[in-house]
Amino acid sequence: MNPIEGHLSTRSPLHDILAPTGIAVIGASADPTKRGYKAMVGLIKDGFRGDVYPVNPKADMILGVRAWPSVAEIPGSPELALICTPAPSVPGLIRECGRRGIQGAVILASGFAEVGGEGAALERQMMEAARAHGVRIIGPNTSGVFNLHHQLNLLALDNVKPGGVGIVSQSGNMLLSLALEAQHNGHVGFSTYVGPGNQSDIGFNDYLRYLGEDRHTRVATLYVEGFRDGRRFLEVAREVAAMKPVVVYKSGSTEQGQKAASSHTGALAGSYAMTVDLLKQSGVSVVQHSDEILPVAEGLGLLQKAAGKRVAVVADGGGQATIASDRLAEAGLELAELSEATRARLREVLLPQASTVNPVDVAGSTDAHPSLLATCMEIVAADPGVDSVFLVGMFGGYSIRFAESLLGDEMRGAEAMVDLAHATDKPLVIYSLYAPIQPPALRRLHEAGLPVYASIEHSVRVLSALGERGQYLAQARPQAREVSVDAHPELEATFARARREGRDLFEYEAKRLLREHGIAVPEERVVREAGELAEVAATFGDAPLAMKVVSRDILHKSDAGGVRLDLVGRAALEEAREAILASCRAYDPDADIEGVLVTPMAKKGVEVIVGVIRDPIFGPVLMFGLGGIFVEILEDVAFRAIPLSRQDARGMVAQIKARRILDGVRGEPAVDQEALVDLLVSVSRIVEAYPDLKELDLNPVIVNADGYAVVDARVIVEREPLHEESPA
Amino acid sequence: MNPIEGHLSTRSPLHDILAPTGIAVIGASADPTKRGYKAMVGLIKDGFRGDVYPVNPKADMILGVRAWPSVAEIPGSPELALICTPAPSVPGLIRECGRRGIQGAVILASGFAEVGGEGAALERQMMEAARAHGVRIIGPNTSGVFNLHHQLNLLALDNVKPGGVGIVSQSGNMLLSLALEAQHNGHVGFSTYVGPGNQSDIGFNDYLRYLGEDRHTRVATLYVEGFRDGRRFLEVAREVAAMKPVVVYKSGSTEQGQKAASSHTGALAGSYAMTVDLLKQSGVSVVQHSDEILPVAEGLGLLQKAAGKRVAVVADGGGQATIASDRLAEAGLELAELSEATRARLREVLLPQASTVNPVDVAGSTDAHPSLLATCMEIVAADPGVDSVFLVGMFGGYSIRFAESLLGDEMRGAEAMVDLAHATDKPLVIYSLYAPIQPPALRRLHEAGLPVYASIEHSVRVLSALGERGQYLAQARPQAREVSVDAHPELEATFARARREGRDLFEYEAKRLLREHGIAVPEERVVREAGELAEVAATFGDAPLAMKVVSRDILHKSDAGGVRLDLVGRAALEEAREAILASCRAYDPDADIEGVLVTPMAKKGVEVIVGVIRDPIFGPVLMFGLGGIFVEILEDVAFRAIPLSRQDARGMVAQIKARRILDGVRGEPAVDQEALVDLLVSVSRIVEAYPDLKELDLNPVIVNADGYAVVDARVIVEREPLHEESPA
Structure with a gap:
């Protein structure tokens, strides 16, 4: 145990x-x-x-x-x-x-x-x-x-x-x-x-x-x-x-x-x-x-943790085997696939009408011989494809329901289960419909530290918790603390300047921060004068480009008419720049406009968002989810405290309900999930390295089979004094 | 009761x-x-x-x-x-x-x-x-x-x-x-x-x-x-x-x-x-x-049904009041807003530190006087804003936990609850943490037909079932059978022809069927010869048009290159028709192509789908959901057996998880949900009137604040003989 x-x-x-x-x-x-x-x-x-x-x-x-x-x-x-x-x-x-x-x-x-x-x-x-x-x-x-x-x-x-x-x-x-x-x-x-x-x-x-x-x-x-x-x-x-x-x-x-x-x-x-x-x-x-x-x-206090999600069900009634299967699936657990050798061993001890496919249904084999249930548990527990064993049915009640003379065999069954619990490193979870009235065999199990549950639902909840705990310990143990990164002096200076100016990072600064720490950010150019556009057009060639306003005063660029997409060639760039500047000046005549940012359009893919918040209770927390309605309507997001491990990051990606979209739907290939994991871990490291970073919002990030592209990045700078600042 | x-x-x-x-x-x-x-x-x-x-x-x-x-x-x-x-x-x-x-x-x-x-x-x-x-x-x-x-x-x-x-x-x-x-x-x-x-x-x-x-x-x-x-x-x-x-x-x-x-x-x-x-x-x-x-x-067997979702909680502990509030909200139930008069009455009997905002927390007021809980239940039950009363806490155990001398008062409390249950038409659902050991006051409640639950979760499940039953009976009673419609002879002939030809309805036939029975389908024209396009262009004027191939042999029109969008003017229509015909002939050289269908582009809105299937167990069933990933990934759809009432249709719209999108998000106005309800009821009537209609698929239907537009319609025709056919 x-x-x-x-x-x-x-x-x-x-x-x-x-x-x-x-x-x-x-x-x-x-x-x-x-x-x-x-x-x-x-x-x-x-x-x-x-x-x-x-x-x-x-x-x-x-x-x-x-x-x-x-x-x-x-x-x-x-x-x-x-x-x-x-x-x-x-x-x-x-x-x-x-x-x-x-x-x-x-x-x-x-x-x-x-x-x-x-x-x-x-x-x-x-x-x-x-x-x-x-x-x-x-x-x-x-x-x-x-x-x-x-x-x-x-x-x-x-x-x-x-x-x-x-x-x-x-x-x-x-x-x-x-x-x-x-x-x-x-x-x-x-x-x-x-x-x-x-x-x-x-x-x-x-x-x-x-x-x-x-x-x-x-x-x-x-x-x-x-x-x-x-x-x-x-x-x-x-x-x-x-x-x-x-x-x-x-x-x-x-x-x-x-x-x-x-x-x-x-x-x-x-x-x-x-x-x-x-x-x-x-x-x-x-x-x-x-x-x-x-x-x-x-x-959790009494039973072994489970090494994985594969549960073997041993049942003496088809209905409850079905209920158990439903609840296991809903809890994200699987019915273990029993090996042919295991099934052969089960066939040896059970009647021909028994089902040896998991959920194992003894179909009357145990009516006159309840300790056979313990034998079945032993057989399935020995299967390397099984992580935990779930007994479902009327064990403990055979001597009540069928004949008192079965009590001796039932007690032998209980003893065998206790022995098995000591011998195996897999948890034995026992549901009995007789649990409420605690007949002798079930009392014996309790005394020996084997809990017996009165509800299939609660039993499955226990199996699920044992599996999660096993998984946590397996991942937590060998897991080295993720390497941290050092802040880059130039970027620290960028943060300091932003703090002095009472503003957040410009998008191009935010992206430089990301790029500096290994996050793949599409190439981009800040254009301050119209004259620079010829060279920009030459650099990017035929690739369709996006252009966005750069201004500390304009937070909602689209609302201000500060975004133009799908631009090809110098003329289009020039026209777009004029339009953006005009529109933004109309939107906010006092806005201080640095120029425009030009970058290739992102390739087709799935929109995800990556965010960092400073929670008043839990401190810096990373958020990940699919973009648009998934976040806004379905609140389908995953959170982890920073710093986070690769396992944590993988867990985030695996956790969201819409993960099937990342696995590829409608014939689309799966997106590069390891790239996404890299991105999440890198963001975590950046947050650790720059205490002045208060919040971060990468929205959207486009992910596809080839990797990801950070399309938009915002970094909110901490305004409260965190440490001594040198006088400006 | x-x-x-x-x-x-x-x-x-x-x-x-x-x-x-x-x-x-x-x-x-x-x-x-x-x-x-x-x-x-x-x-x-x-x-x-x-x-x-x-x-x-x-x-x-x-x-x-x-x-x-x-x-x-x-x-x-x-x-x-x-x-x-x-x-x-x-x-x-x-x-x-x-x-x-x-x-x-x-x-x-x-x-x-x-x-x-x-x-x-x-x-x-x-x-x-x-x-x-x-x-x-x-x-x-x-x-x-x-x-x-x-x-x-x-x-x-x-x-x-x-x-x-x-x-x-x-x-x-x-x-x-x-x-x-x-x-x-x-x-x-x-x-x-x-x-x-x-x-x-x-x-x-x-x-x-x-x-x-x-x-x-x-x-x-x-x-x-x-x-x-x-x-x-x-x-x-x-x-x-x-x-x-x-x-x-x-x-x-x-x-x-x-x-x-x-x-x-x-x-x-x-x-x-x-x-x-x-x-x-x-x-x-x-x-x-x-x-x-x-x-x-x-x-459900013993308690009154609830007229609505507004639950009044009377609790003697803040923690369990919170748990109850959580579970109620998760079950779609509400904490009733107690009237000022009710709160004044509660204040009269409770200590100053008690909370008279629902969940009512007596905060020690009942420690020496447990029957006061029954008084509180009576007070909140009398509030017209309350549909059901939920007692949460340790009633029945005061005489065990505090002092044996409280037993008399506790029994009086139980008696008062029994009287209240007879006097009110609102259900009293009682959770007691002492339920497992059945002290005398709880036994008295049981004898009188008032169940006492040992789990907050189960109690809330009961409250929810009582509320659903109340709602069902209220809606089912006055509900007249929805008027049915008669099949239109011409459309019956259309079905008969399709059966003879071993095909399903053409899109334009399907849409005529819908239109004939009051479903708003955008105007459209089947064009068989290029010469007809001039007149078509004149009819629709400046509105951007969509063009689709009409062929019994081409089911997946987009795959065949059989769809062109955003067409304005005769020249564009002619070019598009040539392109569609060429592409479809290349896609399937043997396809029998009737022509093309021209229709105005749908306005912006939310994509929904409406489907009819013939389930082998339950017969004709209507399906409704939001389009795209909502159906495919999230399986966020509602089903009702045909025929369905307006209430059923309203229930479908209210039931889907993404209903917030229909209520308007990101500043969009709410869509016209009553128009959607009309659509669902009309489809149900059509299915009843035409036994040859096997399946139907309106996908997408665009809904917005002004109503809906059926963009694409497929009708599968029953191939098995349903009734005697006249010889062709």
Whole structure:
């Protein structure tokens, strides 16, 4: 099964705070409606093995534990304090905690920065106290924490069991929902939970890092409403994902949801599609339905990753085999083509009416012999053309549906599946329609760490996540950091000049920047005087040319009549130049016009766009898509954080829905996709080398079988001071 | 709540067969591994109140019931026989059943037509016997039947309870899966189940009709792998859907799934997208994930339909309110805008920090007073701007999570929700994260017929289905059958001539057909001699013209060089005609060329296509989509069965993903969508009026703000004899 794959080098202070030898419960209470009661119950019931110090000036004993009138009077030295008292008491209590050597405090109260005004002031006071006394803060306004491997159940959740799923959730109800789902299905266990609350000290990224380091956590599971330092999150996620799966559910996939989220958290939502792309780029398994979070986390935590997309289905009913096939195809997974040898082995054990073409349908062969399903799984798992095995049907229920006497054979089948799971490096994903009632064979599988799913849809989601994770790790490991490039001094000077002049790069400057760094830009000439046109016409010969105005003041060249196409010969060039100048002067009499740019018309091909934006959350991001309606109407674009690897770039090209157009339609040859990949990687390098480049827009780029041509290029220059400038 | 809305006029023979006063179990057995044992157990355990006649020549008693050596010796007159014996015995047994007056037989054995050869012969013999003796056949090769309201549980399923969900499933495992899901959630009950098997006598459509008539069935739920008479299915579905919801899960949504299905059923799959469109057109609620079948069936069976798409969310946690908002938007539902009066009423009962903007977030107001959630639901349900109410959060779990003392108030809340459900005509959809563990308040809701869902995703699917059903019924009711048109005698003659000549209609004939029936086709002239061009040029004046070859032998005019565009004046027309004729003669020297067609160039606009196909399963189907890549790459097309109503046509235009282009992008005005609707309805009428029209293809049609222009029209003529032809 799935071992944890490595360790981070540094160590989070949360390890000591969340695995304390003692805890002070400030505001502990005997009133069952209070959180200070709940926490005490949770600690006692789960058998917390450290010292518990209830702090309450009005009580001597709380739930049989001696209480203390103040933090100062506690005899021991707990690492952690749970503060259950109202907001105004918190700054003072933090000071007291600090003086007692308490390292961390979980603050439940709301009424801090999230309510503004006085609350914000209170939060500042709290943080001043925390910094002054070296107390780390979880919250305030947190739904709480637990560390079940340390019997630290401050939420007093019932019936949660220790296991490998670690959770950070910006919604307390979401944690509760996952816990109840786990209680119901009876087999998912948890490691640590943290509700980050206002994150006034320890932030989301720290919690993720902690889950990455925590040896009990096999999978880090995050419910996120909004990122603060998204760029840093991507870095931490990449580090953690190299060791263990990171599952993220990000809310706000729609404008309606973003509005709802911002009304209750004030978080900046950003583009959901972009967020998903960037998370995946960093190795995160993104879950898009809330009811898939737990199944996917459980599966990723327990099962082997899949080396590829080829799934072998073993089914005992044709209908569900069909449903499984549909869902696999929709998820981008394939039915593995079984080898003739595999099929022969299946024929040996199955009845003649069985189908040995994937999806394998045993067609009654197992009715009196359910353990044969395990044999079939073993046979297909041995096929080198198979990456994962998917059991679909009524395993576990044969002894219920057919005859009780089958129980022994069914248990042998379960045992064989457990053995197979240990012996193979391929994941076994098991769907059983009997999963909801947990018969003995399925309980045995659960005990052995083989999850059994109650929904074909959820099973396929798990298979898909295992495949994506396998692919990510395979690509991420050998992948060297892409070489970076150095900025060219002349081009740095160009940026500096543009900044001084308060303008963006001229198109010809932008193109020189591209050309300088290996991007194929068609030859072009800036013409300032009519007299230069004769030589230009001679240079380009019979090739039809395009002419565009060059002016810092005219951004929308076409609207200004600043573009003329299909020009051949000197006379046509001269006429076009006159027309462009006249039209642009009419459009904006004050425009400062440098001249016109002349370039050969692009060859026929597919229009794509390449863009760079500076996202306020995630920093520089590259965008790629097909031009025109694909971007504008269908929003069919791919995003990756810069810097990006060749694999990232290939992923962008492969990801867009209209990729069939790049593969060639209507008899057109496929476009040169590797050239496109070169282009994307080169743009990424340029963005890294020139911090003054704020945004970039290559639109359109014409791609065809011979390569690409950048037809239009815009570079927006950073206006905010990034570094010291020498005086002009 | 949701009353059953009407009754069909005729009555299916299945009512007597599936609610018999007596049943013969042929092949009854005391061996627990046999189906003949299971069925006996099911009848006895569920307390079947009619007479049971085990038939087995080797036993006197089976499970305490007197057995009979043969059907002939049974003393009573059962309406139903369950035949558990192998295939070869069946034809003889059917004869015996017929002689004893048995009206229907359920035949479990496989080994009939589905295995071909001898099996097919056996099935023919069986059917001959059935017809000769008036015995109706369920199966053979059926997974079985039950009628729980008649204690007739021939499948011997455990723990299924009587209720309103009727099921026809081409997969036995699917039924089993639904039954186990229902057993697990503890509240869904079933009426009748039928496995149609080989459908050698009674077919899928008959079973649907029966479920429509059955008074215990509140919702007809179908798992379908392939339709036989799809057109008839659509008619029956329409009739049943007028009375009660029809839920269909159709497998084979992908090529991979279709291949899997056809390998095990041999059924013809057809286009999934088309099937979904046609089912919806007939009022069917189509479910696309197998784990949504039961929640959607339960919700549609129990809850009010929604009059519109405006959902009011009442939540006790911001995170889940956000998730709900996301899912609603993705499902095409809206967050209702609550009136100021509604918000004022909410503010009266909630704490100041609560959000009274939809999604309503009580923000702690209900922590000590959970019944306030019911009050909020009542307030928003009273808002005329709200079509349905969605409760999201931890209702039912307050007494578990906060304090046991809250149980009383929580039960009062449940009671208030039940009262509200009876008082309002809006659906109340309830999600609770405590649904998996069924606390008392949620059990109370279930008992009162208010389902509680354990997944936000499934709840939203139910809301969406309730909204679609409301919309369907609102549109279907007042909708008069669209007027039909009569065929024009001259055009009938044109079809007859084309048939005689073994060709399709010429473009000008196709356009005359369209024009004759009110479709706006640009003026055009067929030119047979060069001499006619002068007059043509004079007629059209300065308008740029298009010229195309007219030839029965040249289908791809552009490839043959048979199209010239943008022609102005006589000289250009003459030159173009010569060029077209020369090019087409070179392309196909044997082509019979009638002349050329001249027509004004279409104005600028959006290219759409309108097509008619004759689907082998569903008959004549209209297709609509945007031209070019939208159809070819994105498969963004809508389908409706002919005849279609204006509502259907509006639905087609509204449905395509690229509809934003029709609404006007890049500053273009919206196209005239009502003209497009006229066009679609007119095409539907033409197809009805001319049975010789096999296929039709208007591609492209240019639409703009002023209307549309049919640029090219092809009509394929039916070659098979449809009706008597007069001798030529």
